[in-house]
Amino acid sequence: MMHYKMMNEYTVDWPFWNVWATTNEHPSLCAEEDPPLPHLPEDLAQRIRQWARQFNDHFSWETGWPSREMARAHEEEGRRLHGQVVAALPDDIVDLDYWETGYTAPPAAN
Numbered sequence: 001m002m003h004y005k006m007m008n009e010y011t012v013d014w015p016f017w018n019v020w021a022t023t024n025e026h027p028s029l030c031a032e033e034d035p036p037l038p039h040l041p042e043d044l045a046q047r048i049r050q051w052a053r054q055f056n057d058h059f060s061w062e063t064g065w066p067s068r069e070m071a072r073a074h075e076e077e078g079r080r081l082h083g084q085v086v087a088a089l090p091d092d093i094v095d096l097d098y099w100e101t102g103y104t105a106p107p108a109a110n
Helices: 042-058 068-088
Strands: 001-006 016-018 093-096
Touching: 001 068, 042 068, 068 093
Parallel strands: 001 093
Antiparallel strands: 001 016
């Protein structure tokens, strides 16, 4: 059994972290083939990569997401993907660490 964390991070294309691979509180980034790709359907792996790419392309450390709608849609997709990963890896623990909740507020109307 393995313990993974599914979490976006800047410049990371495969957002999985091995929680048990380290002796401290910081998990280590998984290689592209971990969790084992034979257990994750290729279409699921592709959607996970797209989800991570959307984070890298649109989430700003200064302002968050460009809009509330994009923030909400990205989180919903992450939760959907997480559920599918959990179903595909029944012998492992997979936590979702979704921290990227900020977004740019629309300008106030005059």
